[in-house]
Amino acid sequence: MAHFLYGDAEVFRLSCLADQAYLAQQQIFELPESVCNIPPAIERNGKVFLISKVLTRSDLDDNLSRVLLPKKHVLDNVSNFLTMKEWEDVNNTEEGIKVRTWVGDREEENGTHFKYWDKSLKSYLFYKHWIKLAKKHSLNIGDKLNVWGRRDPDTNELRFEFTFDKQ
Numbered sequence: 493m494a495h496f497l498y499g500d501a502e503v504f505r506l507s508c509l510a511d512q513a514y515l516a517q518q519q520i521f522e523l524p525e526s527v528c529n530i531p532p533a534i535e536r537n538g539k540v541f542l543i544s545k546v547l548t549r550s551d552l553d554d555n556l557s558r559v560l561l562p563k564k565h566v567l568d569n570v571s572n573f574l575t576m577k578e579w580e581d582v583n584n585t586e587e588g589i590k591v592r593t594w595v596g597d598r599e600e601e602n603g604t605h606f607k608y609w610d611k612s613l614k615s616y617l618f619y620k621h622w623i624k625l626a627k628k629h630s631l632n633i634g635d636k637l638n639v640w641g642r643r644d645p646d647t648n649e650l651r652f653e654f655t656f657d658k659q
Contacts, residue, residue, distance in 0.1 A: 539640040539653055542569045547635050552626055558619035559626075559637065566616040573641045578650060582616070583608045591618075593625065594653040600625055604652070625654070634659040 543565045545551075551559040561570075571579055581589045588607020593600040602621040609617055631637075636657035643650060 539642040540573060542573060542639045542641045542652075544636055544638045547626075547631055547633060547637055549633055551637075552623070552631060552633060554623055557621075557623040558617045559622055560613065561616045561618070561639075563615055570616070570639075570641070574650065582606055588619075589650070590620075592649065592651045593621075594651055595625070595629060595655075596653075600628075606652070629656060631656060632659065 543561055545559065545561055547559065550556055574582065578589050581587075585607070588605045591603050591606050593603045600621070602624065604618045604622055604625065605620040606616070606618055609615055636659075638655040638657065640653040640655065641650070642653065
């Protein structure tokens with residue numbers, strides 16, 4: 493059997509489909525569950541890739557000041573990066589968790605909050621100060637938000653680093 497490597501979270505799912513097509517041609521009809529259900533751990537400079545999202549109009553709306561995240565990717569990737577207490581707070585508290593936020597090598601003046609919004613959206617999101625960050629970095633509809641996670645080596649404090657792919 494061929495050994496398959498995956499580059500990033502988006503390519504991962506497409507690669508699984510391609511692998512399934514290849515295996516079907518070889519008359520091996522199921523890709524082992526262990527291959528498709530393990531999200532790729534992409535690490536760079538001590539940071540782990542967690543999630544990406546193409547920004548929409550609602551993600552950049554001044555009145556909403558929040559960015560919705562793909563629920564499945566949060567469950568697959570972000571949940572595994574958080575401590576049990578952090579994950580419980582994300583899902584069960586009104587405020588969620590406050591996160592120190594970095595863009596590049598600079599910490600943002602105001603961090604953001606990460607939480608599960610179960611009222612109407614039933615989705616995970618970053619909120620509080622999100623729109624300030626979006627404006628500061630001149631984000632537009634169609635730009636891609638990439639979220640990386642890391643832990644402070646001394647305190648184990650959670651940090652999210654945002655990178656942007658401008659369209």
